[in-house]
Amino acid sequence: MSTSSQILQCIFTGLTVGSIYAIIALGFTIIYNATDIVNFAQGEFVMLGAMIMVTLQTVVGLPVWLALPLSIAAGAIVGALLERLAIRPLRQASILTAIIVTIGASIFLRGVAMIAWGRDAKVLPPFTKSGALFVGQAYIMMPQSLWVLGVTLVVVVGLMAFYSRALVGKAMRAVAINRYGAQLVGISPSRMVFWSFALSGALGAMAGILIAPITFAGYSMGTMLGLKGFAAAIFGGLGSSAGAIVGGIILGLLESFAGGFVSSGYKDAVAFLILLAVLFIKPTGMLGGKAGR
Amino acid sequence: MARKRTTHIALAGFGVLLLVAPLVVRQPYYQSIMVVIGINALAVAGLNLLMGYAGQVSLGHAAFLGIGGYASAILTVNHGINPWLAILAGVAVTCVVAWIIGVPTLRLHGHYLAIATLGFGIIVNIVFVEWRGLTGGQSGIAGLPELRLAGIALDSHLRLYLLVWGCVYLATIATANIQHSRAGRALRAISSSEIAAQTAGINTGRYKVQVFVLSAALAAVAGSMRVHYMSFANPEPFGFAYSIELVVMAVLGGSGNVWGPVVGAGAITLLTEVLQPLGKMVRPSGAELHVPAFGLILVLMLIFLPRGVTTSLALLTQRLRGARRAG
Numbered sequence: 001m002s003t004s005s006q007i008l009q010c011i012f013t014g015l016t017v018g019s020i021y022a023i024i025a026l027g028f029t030i031i032y033n034a035t036d037i038v039n040f041a042q043g044e045f046v047m048l049g050a051m052i053m054v055t056l057q058t059v060v061g062l063p064v065w066l067a068l069p070l071s072i073a074a075g076a077i078v079g080a081l082l083e084r085l086a087i088r089p090l091r092q093a094s095i096l097t098a099i100i101v102t103i104g105a106s107i108f109l110r111g112v113a114m115i116a117w118g119r120d121a122k123v124l125p126p127f128t129k130s131g132a133l134f135v136g137q138a139y140i141m142m143p144q145s146l147w148v149l150g151v152t153l154v155v156v157v158g159l160m161a162f163y164s165r166a167l168v169g170k171a172m173r174a175v176a177i178n179r180y181g182a183q184l185v186g187i188s189p190s191r192m193v194f195w196s197f198a199l200s201g202a203l204g205a206m207a208g209i210l211i212a213p214i215t216f217a218g219y220s221m222g223t224m225l226g227l228k229g230f231a232a233a234i235f236g237g238l239g240s241s242a243g244a245i246v247g248g249i250i251l252g253l254l255e256s257f258a259g260g261f262v263s264s265g266y267k268d269a270v271a272f273l274i275l276l277a278v279l280f281i282k283p284t285g286m287l288g289g290k291a292g293r
Numbered sequence: 294m295a296r297k298r299t300t301h302i303a304l305a306g307f308g309v310l311l312l313v314a315p316l317v318v319r320q321p322y323y324q325s326i327m328v329v330i331g332i333n334a335l336a337v338a339g340l341n342l343l344m345g346y347a348g349q350v351s352l353g354h355a356a357f358l359g360i361g362g363y364a365s366a367i368l369t370v371n372h373g374i375n376p377w378l379a380i381l382a383g384v385a386v387t388c389v390v391a392w393i394i395g396v397p398t399l400r401l402h403g404h405y406l407a408i409a410t411l412g413f414g415i416i417v418n419i420v421f422v423e424w425r426g427l428t429g430g431q432s433g434i435a436g437l438p439e440l441r442l443a444g445i446a447l448d449s450h451l452r453l454y455l456l457v458w459g460c461v462y463l464a465t466i467a468t469a470n471i472q473h474s475r476a477g478r479a480l481r482a483i484s485s486s487e488i489a490a491q492t493a494g495i496n497t498g499r500y501k502v503q504v505f506v507l508s509a510a511l512a513a514v515a516g517s518m519r520v521h522y523m524s525f526a527n528p529e530p531f532g533f534a535y536s537i538e539l540v541v542m543a544v545l546g547g548s549g550n551v552w553g554p555v556v557g558a559g560a561i562t563l564l565t566e567v568l569q570p571l572g573k574m575v576r577p578s579g580a581e582l583h584v585p586a587f588g589l590i591l592v593l594m595l596i597f598l599p600r601g602v603t604t605s606l607a608l609l610t611q612r613l614r615g616a617r618r619a620g
Contacts, residue, residue, distance in 0.1 A: 038404045089596045096350060099404050100544070101595050103352070103537060108588025115575060115585070223533070227415070234408065265423040272412040272419075279409045280397045 010260045011253065016145040016214070018252020019152035023207040024229025025236065025244035026159065027200035032238055033176035034189075034196035036095055040102040041082060042204055043226015044109035049075045049205025050212035050221065051113060054122045064127055071209055072202045078109075079201020083194050106226070113219040126213035144213045151210055155203070156245060163241075168195055176239075224268065228255075231275040237285030246286065300469050300551070307465065311458050315451050324450035326566060331457035332519050333558035337542045338464040339511030344540075345548030345601075346477065347504045348484030349399065350407045353414020354512055354539050359421055359531030360387045361513025366434040366526035367427065376440050380517040384510050391509030392502065399501040402487075414536050421528035433527025440521055457518050461555065464511055469551045480504060481549070541587045544594050547601030556603050561587070 024042060031039045052074045056067035086105050090098055126144040162169035174182040175192045183189060207229075208221070215221070228251065236247025251271055259267035278285055318324060336358055343349050364383030368374040374382070398409045421428050428434065440447040440456070447453055471477045482490040483497050491497050520526045538561065546557020565583045572582040598605050 038408070086592050086596070093595070093599065095403050096407065097595050097599060099407055100350075100540065101592050103540075104588045104591025104595070106588070107537060108585045108592065111581065111583075111585025111588060114581060118576065227411070230408070231412070263423070266419065269416050269419045269423075272416045275412040276409060276416070279401060279405055279412075283401065283405055 006260055010256045012145060013260075014253035014256030015249065016148050016252070017211075017256060018232075018249035019148050020207050020211045020225070020248070021229045021232040021252050022245045022248025023152060023155060023203055023210075024225060025233035025248045026155075026241060027203040027207075028230050028233040029239060029241055029244045030172075030196045030200050030203070032233075034172060034193050035087070035098075037087070037098045037102065038230070038238075039082075039197075039200065040099065040226065040230075041106035041109060042200060042229065043222035043224070044106045044113075045075050045079060045201045045204025045222075046208035046211075046225050046229075047113060047217075047219065047222030048078055048109065048208070050124060050208035050217040051117055051122065051219070052205070053209045053212065054124050054217050055117075057125065058122075068209065072205045075205025075208075076198040076202040079197040079199070079204070080194060082201070083197035087193070087197070088190075106222070110219055110222065117219055119219065121216040121218040122212075124209070124212040124217050144210075148210045148214070151206070155206065159241065168192075172196060228268075228271040231271040234283075234285055235274055235278050237287040240285070240287040243285055243287035300473075303552075304466060304469065308462060311462060315454055321450050324454055326562065328450055328454050328457055328522060330555075330559050330562045331454065331461050332515050332522065333539070333542060333562055334461045334554045335457065335464055335515040335518065336512050336539055337546065337554035337558050338461065338468060339508030339515075340539050340543045341546070341548065341550075341554050342468060342471065342480075342504050342511075343508040344543050345550065345553060345604075346472070346484065347480040347501060349501060349505065350410065351505075351508070351536075352407050352411040352540065353417070353533075353536050354410075354508070355531045355533070355535040356414040356417035357387050357391060357509040357512035358516030358519065358535070359417060359528070360390055360516070362516030362520035362526050362531065363421065363428055363434070364513075365517040366437055366520050369438060370434050370436055376438060376521065380514065383517050384513045387509050387513035387516075388506050391506045395502045395505040395509075399498065399505060411533075411536075415533060418528055418532045421531060428526075428528070431528065433525055435525040437521055437524045437526070439524075453518075453522055457522075460514055460518070465551055465555070472549075472551065476500065476503075484549075538587065541591050544599075544601055545590060547603030547605070547607075550601070550603040550607060553601055553603045557601070560602075561590075 024046060027042045027045065028039060031037060031042075049071050053067055053071040056062045056070055057064065060067075062070070082102075082105055086101050087098060090101060127147050159169075163173055164170070171182065171187045172192050172195065174185070174187055175189045179189050182192075207225070208217070211225070212221070229248065232247040232251040233244045234247070235251060236243025236245070251274065254274065255267055255270045258270045314327065315324060318327065336354065339357075340351060340354050343351055361380075361383040364386050365376065365379045368379035368382055369376050394413055398406060398413070401409055422431055424430075442456075445452070447456055471480075479490065479495045479500050482493065482495055483500060487497050516531070519530065542557035542561045543553065544557070545560055546555070547553035564586060568582040568586060575582065594601065600608070
């Protein structure tokens, strides 16, 4: 394969994977903005979305357009349950405690998934079946990549609209900007926390459903995806939605080029090296810290 | 102080218990479990100093066990160096790495610190897997010779038990000493409020790095023990999963308590053993029931008993004693 087509390949792969990281990063950002908590169970939302989709499509036999919203709703429910059962009881505990609780929740969810679905990787059929696409000599995987990019765009636009038009979205922004002020105008921060977990759950599930046909669906898929999505969120600036998206895309591209041109084994390390670099040099990330959106 | 004398008595009793235990428990299988508990307890002892006393967090501690363990393995197998010297070298290398990573990392706070240690742990594990020339990749390094002390080979479970728990005993004494010392008070001050500690003249940065390096050193010893116990080194036990297991042990055992590591390590290791056959019943291919169990334990402990078992018990007895005195 010529270098130019290899570069093209890396770009497409990077954009696809990067979009997934962006969606996962958005999930982290939403919860962080509402609660200051880093939700390490975010990756498991991704995994559960994919696994539930697999079960609904292949075992229950539902068509895609029915299984998809159900799986996303399932993700939202899991997020909401996490908030109610594990986060809400913590009350005044420190942020660090909350973070470790989310880690505990994540390994619990992963363990339950392993028991429920077993260890083998499941196959999730792509949304549309057709042959692989080629641009020049670059093989853009499958049309699923286009779905990923398309849906990510829709998600981003949808969230922007949600935050600027919908009452709940505006209320969430208010809580992120000034919690006390939001309370004074009658917004319930605890309810916003609840909705932010539900929304993150739905987003995570969406990401899992999108990526599973390209990579695989298994009980362990969530860990690395979650951590890398998190690295993307920090890279872009924890608390900034735009940062999450930009961070995700750039991380995806960097990882893809590292895998293509340096070494595929060390590819995974890219995300964490970037993470450490950002933390040591500018912890607030590229697009700065908390500011509501 | 009465508290100090109780600690001395407890330590003496602990020593007696350690010596008596292998006489009571004779089957090799149970003795091997005790060795594993000891190795875990040693690693958690270090983590306890960092998390329980100094209030910091390490979500990548398995990396230090791995560095110590791999150093031992590489020097012993590939270069024929005396195993004891290799262990010391492993500790030294781990301390250097801990210092290099600790200085920038411990400047971070709260979740940033947790995340940095997490990232560090994952990167180190990837290096273990990928740097095949040095570490043998996924298959690792095999054929570690047995340790020999004064001509006697430490090849039985009993002898390794004595070595490992001897180290745990020393670590426990060291922790007790630190607890009652100026350094211990400084660490506790840092743990409750770093700013207040700095105002009182404590060099918080230096203490944090020192306790980080010490905890890494203990982990390195534990890692070397593990590697010699299994006679080979591979990346799998030194990854994210084990780092979290150590945190579960530390949280369950009790933060800021000398006995926390032993209790936590013992409880979690035994729980894992008990859950193995149960897991086979649920799924014949072997469901790892301990994974969701640990998650559940972590969540429930932090909600209901965040100080852990031993510390909560200690506080409870204190309160009862105070009530009796008052009533």
